[in-house]
Amino acid sequence: MYTELSALLQKPRLYEKTTSKFWNDPHISAGMLKTHLDPNTDAASRKPETIRRSAHWISSLIPCGAALMDIGCGPGLYTRQFAECGLRVTGMDFSERSIAWAREHDAASTYLVQDYLEMDFDSAFGIITLVWCDYGALVPEDRTNLLRRVRKALKPGGLFLFDVFTPRRYDTFEEETSWEICEDGGFWSPRPYLCLSVKYCYENHIGVWRYVIVEDDTSRSYNIWDTGFTREDLSEELAVQGFSPLAFYSDAEGGAYDAASSTLCAIMKKTER
């Protein structure tokens, strides 16, 4: 037991991925949907007023009637508003539960249950969005894969708009450990469990939140990665995949770029090769 648990709590190799389902796990996705829809927390989706400002700002960047795809759209809190702003909207997420909720509340948009790391469209969209800092949660090979797919899915000159955390987030980042006993089950499982969590920091503004869930007869772990990016980091990483920076903002609501901000929103344009 000691050997197994202490091994599970070791600092993982940089960008080591875990295989336990998270967003699309049937139990976790139920709690996650509740969190998405809770207007008082920014934990899974931003608060309603922020989403409203953000959806209106993003819609103002492109002509009415343009085709927009929101990847990792969750329960469609943005997509619904993009559609109300006159865009032709597709929402994609691999959480069946979130997409079912989105479909129920928005008949105007098209919703797809799909892993965006496997999507395959050709010149179909004028703009693709990925909001709530999900780009930085991907490991480098998945970012490369995603950028290839996004580029292929965009029309010539199309835009990729996404937000990330910046290195500022890591100014106060401290490694820490904590644990929680959930006798009646909880976020991670419907059964009684112990959750051991560790936050580790790496060079270049990279962090991992590692959760080890111990149940009566099993244990499993989840690595949730985050990479902080500067404008220069993003410009360099996306240039290799055929994008050039059009503009940077401090957030996905169109706030003016501010070097002190802990978030950064990039609008990248598909370049011709």
Ligand SMILES: C[S@@+](CC[C@H](N)C(=O)[O-])C[C@H]1O[C@@H](n2cnc3c(N)ncnc32)[C@H](O)[C@@H]1O
């Ligand atoms: C932090 S939530 C943000 C949801 C939504 N963008 C919002 O801000 O309300 C991340 C979403 O991305 C989805 N997601 C994560 N990885 C995905 C993947 N590879 N393919 C499709 N959806 C994914 C999750 O299911 C979740 O709904």
